Amino acid sequence: MERRDARRPLRWIGSSRKDLLALPDDARSEIGFALHLAQIGTQHAHAKPLKGFGGSGVLEVIQDHDGDTFRAVYTVRFADVVYVLHVFQKKSTRGIATSKHDFALIRARLRRAEEDHDQIQRDRT
Numbered sequence: 001m002e003r004r005d006a007r008r009p010l011r012w013i014g015s016s017r018k019d020l021l022a023l024p025d026d027a028r029s030e031i032g033f034a035l036h037l038a039q040i041g042t043q044h045a046h047a048k049p050l051k052g053f054g055g056s057g058v059l060e061v062i063q064d065h066d067g068d069t070f071r072a073v074y075t076v077r078f079a080d081v082v083y084v085l086h087v088f089q090k091k092s093t094r095g096i097a098t099s100k101h102d103f104a105l106i107r108a109r110l111r112r113a114e115e116d117h118d119q120i121q122r123d124r125t
Contacts, residue, residue: 007039011083011116013109019087020072027065031072031087034061038074038082052103058085058110060098071098073106075113081120083113 020028034044038059046063049056050073057077063070069090075083086106090098098106 006041007036008041008080008082010035010039011081011113013083013085013112013116014105016072016084016087016109020084023070023087023089024065024068027063027068027070030063031061031070034072035074035082035084038076050098050106053106053110058106062090075110078117081117083110083116085109085113 020031023031030046034047037044038047043059044061047059047061050058050060058073058075060071060073063072071086071088071090072084073086075085086102086109088102
């Protein structure tokens with residue numbers, strides 16, 4: 001009997017993969033684990049919906065390491081794939097809010113993910 005892998009593939013938008021690989025080992029490992037959990041349909045304890053994106057389809061995982069804060073934003077809006085939209089170090093000195101620049105980048109990359117997913121669906125038919 002053939003065993004199917006129930007993990008949804010990750011698709012990296014923009015520089016998100018390169019940015020993840022540039023993180024300190026501990027932060028990279030924890031964010032990688034959070035992405036793995038998203039692939040198998042569960043959610044990391046530190047993952048939460050990113051405000052401003054209309055529900056729980058766009059999530060953010062926050063990892064603190066040596067006094068720095070690292071974030072990864074991904075979407076689980078699609079049943080067959082997890083898109084990693086943005087990975088970055090939070091540098092804002094004004095509280096925990098995500099910067100306008102980062103929000104604009106996430107929105108643009110989410111549109112690219114939607115276009116990519118639409119193209120994949122068209123190619124399957």
